[in-house]
Amino acid sequence: MSLTRRDVEGIAHLARLQVTEQELPVYVDSLSKILSFVEQLSAADTAAVEPMAHPLEGEVQRLRPDEVAESDRHEKYQANAPQVKAALYVVPRVIE
């Protein structure tokens, strides 16, 4: 399987990565190689295999009771934030 330049540009954009013109062909090549490597799996016959959502066979999700156990600690958490105003996290303007 081989990727095009456009594929790589798209993937980079979705991941918010800046890829330079020089880097692009390198990624096209190396990502295509990775895909080809993984593609060997499609040679295996999986018709009778149930798709697996998790490697922990036989384990299931534990459920917790619906109880509030957290208190308001926003000041502590917001000490990490680059910018805060009126208890809001401040980010570059996003509006449609």
Added chain:
Amino acid sequence: MTTTATNVNTGSNYVQGATGEWEVVIGLEIHAQLATKSKIFSASATAFGAEPNAQANLVDLGYPGVLPVLNREAVRMAVKFGLGVGAKVSRRSVFARKNYFYPDLPKGYQISQYERPIVEDGTVEVLLDDGAWKTVGITRAHLEEDAGKSLHEGLGAASGIDLNRAGTPLLEIVSEPDLRSAKEAVAYLKKIHTLVRYLEICDGNMQEGSFRCDANVSVRRVGQPKFGTRCEIKNVNSFRFVEKAINYEVMRQIDLLEGGGQVVQETRLYDANKDETRSMRSKEEANDYRYFPDPDLLPVELDAAFLDEVRRTLPELPDEKAARFQQQYGLSAYDAGVLTASRELADYYEAVVREVGGEPKLCANWTMGDLSGFLNKENLEIGQSKVDAPRLAGLVKRILDQTVSGKLAKDVFEAMWTEGRDADAVIEAKGLRQITDTSAIERAIDEVMAANPKQLAEYRSGKDKLFGFFVGQTMKATGGKANPAQLNELLKKKLGG
């Protein structure tokens, strides 16, 4: 059933364009916030209206190293919905990550369900305006977490993020593209709204965003088998706006196609102030969500005992209740539908009937008529009614024992509503007691006959129509308080000579 002035009633919902008829195809994605106390994957509170970020903990904030733990109650509510719409409830379902970047989504992904949702293949019956029932398919309903909120006021060139809502449990209910007009879409939306409140899994508050909807809308020429390209309308937060947004979008697409253009598949935002939809191009580029199973969460397995436990908690559902109302109270399908639109209204009505001890039709008329009229006028819910069920029953009883005429009872009701008193107090204070004393009515008739000799002569010479005139005059003479049946009977006798 016309939706806009340009719609032509062809016995269906086809829309007349400049070059022919078009069929509208709509599917809805409804997001219902589940009424849990804590979030879907963390123990933060979900209460509406808290101070910004007071209810966002490390899990909600997406700190490294934290793990989500699923709320049992959210699962129970999703199962309850599935059972309520006769759907297949998956014994094994899986959570997936939906990846996109937005400031109100701290983790960079939303935990949702993709390939194995908890609920699949349900149906609801929707009563349309013309009295016909329509079955609408529910493709799936899945559990997911809500995102935070972005605020843009008073922050200059920046936006503020409140993550209190992040992690609130949502049930996303996806319909089949079965809806064929804005009106059908609203009828379906209202049905789901009724249902989630009956099931007590969502408070249904559209203003606070607890119940919201996106509409997928496309059009195709009548007879064409393939669906047209659809647009998704977001941000519609009232029943009225859903109808208006869809109607706008339908006409926009028809105009575009008839003008030789193409519909571009995109997300559009409804602007209620301008009554139009407009493109949200910035969201488009993120439309590749790269779903994959969330490695932080194991598959959810539900055993038969759990499903049975939930099944036992199912209340009488709206359709069952409406059928019972028709049978038990002899109501029409329409009346039964209106009275069962909310559980609270149905309970109110049944309390009135119980208190009166019968007369279900009269009780229905008062509940749906004057009571609903006042509620609508003041924009109140039934739970906020200024006349409670025992008081309305008190008034109905006074109509039945002829203390007050049906007509004057309306005045009594208005006074009960505005003054907060019971029927008897109002009737006494305003002297609205009905006159059932035969001699008093006869006296009034005699006076009217004496005062109108000309009309009396005309009536007696065959002008039957004047009977109404005498009824009116006598009623007026008694201040509207004469018992109408008695008055009619006595008048007939007296006028006959």
